[in-house]
Amino acid sequence: MDRDRLEFSREEMRSLGYRVVDLLVDHFADGEEEGLGASPSRANLEARLRESLPEEGNDPHAVLDQVEADVLPNTMRVDHPRFFGFVPGPNNFIGVLADALAAGFNVFSGTWISGAAAAQVELVVIDWLCELCGLPDTAGGLFTSGGSMANVTALAAARHAVLDDEVTNAVAYCSNQTHTSVDRALRLLGFGAHQLRRLPSDDRFRLDPEALRDAIALDRNDGRRPFCVIANAGTTNTGAVDPLPKVADIAEAEGLWLHVDGAYGAAAVVCERGRAALGGLDRADSLTMDPHKWLFQPFEIGGVLVRDERHLRRAFRLEAEYLADAVGAEDEANFSAYGIQLTRSFRALKLWMTLKVFGRKHVAAAVHRGFERAEQAEQFLRNRPGWAVVTSAQMGIVTFRCEPEDWTDDRVDALNRHLVSAINEEGEVFLTKTTLDGRPVLRLCPINPRTTDEDLRTTFARLDALRRDHCPSA
Numbered sequence: 001m002d003r004d005r006l007e008f009s010r011e012e013m014r015s016l017g018y019r020v021v022d023l024l025v026d027h028f029a030d031g032e033e034e035g036l037g038a039s040p041s042r043a044n045l046e047a048r049l050r051e052s053l054p055e056e057g058n059d060p061h062a063v064l065d066q067v068e069a070d071v072l073p074n075t076m077r078v079d080h081p082r083f084f085g086f087v088p089g090p091n092n093f094i095g096v097l098a099d100a101l102a103a104g105f106n107v108f109s110g111t112w113i114s115g116a117a118a119a120q121v122e123l124v125v126i127d128w129l130c131e132l133c134g135l136p137d138t139a140g141g142l143f144t145s146g147g148s149m150a151n152v153t154a155l156a157a158a159r160h161a162v163l164d165d166e167v168t169n170a171v172a173y174c175s176n177q178t179h180t181s182v183d184r185a186l187r188l189l190g191f192g193a194h195q196l197r198r199l200p201s202d203d204r205f206r207l208d209p210e211a212l213r214d215a216i217a218l219d220r221n222d223g224r225r226p227f228c229v230i231a232n233a234g235t236t237n238t239g240a241v242d243p244l245p246k247v248a249d250i251a252e253a254e255g256l257w258l259h260v261d262g263a264y265g266a267a268a269v270v271c272e273r274g275r276a277a278l279g280g281l282d283r284a285d286s287l288t289m290d291p292h293k294w295l296f297q298p299f300e301i302g303g304v305l306v307r308d309e310r311h312l313r314r315a316f317r318l319e320a321e322y323l324a325d326a327v328g329a330e331d332e333a334n335f336s337a338y339g340i341q342l343t344r345s346f347r348a349l350k351l352w353m354t355l356k357v358f359g360r361k362h363v364a365a366a367v368h369r370g371f372e373r374a375e376q377a378e379q380f381l382r383n384r385p386g387w388a389v390v391t392s393a394q395m396g397i398v399t400f401r402c403e404p405e406d407w408t409d410d411r412v413d414a415l416n417r418h419l420v421s422a423i424n425e426e427g428e429v430f431l432t433k434t435t436l437d438g439r440p441v442l443r444l445c446p447i448n449p450r451t452t453d454e455d456l457r458t459t460f461a462r463l464d465a466l467r468r469d470h471c472p473s474a
């Protein structure tokens, strides 16, 4: 190793590299036995990891030892087949290899001149996604770090296209189930919190078109400027899909931009069940779809698709003297001109390689399993005493509660909160809670295609045991 050149010999690189590959292979092959990982306290991790900045450096194998001992086991395994919390991250090995290559070759994906083939791959994959969503030939987009960045990118395009960037008195609309990244995006784009109407949703947690129409009329009447509707294609809470065709009709009639936040759910268009659930997606002016959620990619890859890609170019285009050499020919895509980042990693590679290796059909089968697992979970709940399904399985999510008869609401709420921490403490299963209509509910998101029948059986056996411990009468 030549430390001043930050350089290793071939043998050293091989030895370190093979060790990393072995770690990854063991993780993918024996992931289940590894368990769900851990989330230790800050004090615990301070004790393990706090040190002053190393002056001389260490043996790289010793550093890898520490990664193995202190870092990797002290994170949650969001790709574990019994990790059902939040939105799981069941990535795939091809995506991992692609990320290693993208990092290893340090491909610059911001300009054609520096990353021509990377840009071409991104163009191709974005076109595949646009086609799956039924967007027209004018559509385009780019990959971002995730859904939050995709939402802010899309809403910047909307602000530019509809408002010419003048936000005074402008108003956007969404349901109260919308992800907070939308609130944050609008805040960053200069809108006050009062410029986003979070409208009550219907009894299935979907945006109510009548409420939307009324709110727009009220705002127009008061001299405000409605400019955008944000609809959900799979909410984080329950997987609810807003009535996209009706919402699109209203947006069209009112001259509003329709952004669809499908960060979680839009990827399901890859399979038939998803396509059926997502009718109207093709009406979006812009759309967020995160491959690092339900398209099985390693973090980070979100995506924004825009019906007319010129809106992205117009919203983001800037010129700089130091980038004069990067301008290139008209048909050469400079993705840095379509979004926020200039320096961008080659995110498209992992999705491109995944789709090429497995094929749409098999990725679709993997997504389809998520629908089925959630339905299977719902059946488990319906066949067991003491459990109430709060929202039926939709888009791979089911929510439920333990509801012993004759208990007060407060006591039932406390029980359900406790069940989540109790099951997670056991370490066999990880799930999370959310709040619906002001009440805590348990939420299961079984979209990992490697989740088995046995995993679900274990999950419900554990839940039942806890239920019996805490409310024998239920």
Ligand SMILES: Cc1ncc(COP(=O)(O)O)c(C=O)c1O
Binding pocket: 087, 145, 146, 147, 148, 149, 179, 181, 234, 235, 236, 261, 262, 263, 264, 265, 290, 302
């Ligand atoms: C519906 C929805 N929108 C946006 C986001 C934000 O995406 P990210 O976490 O990739 O920034 C999420 C994340 O779970 C989501 O579920």
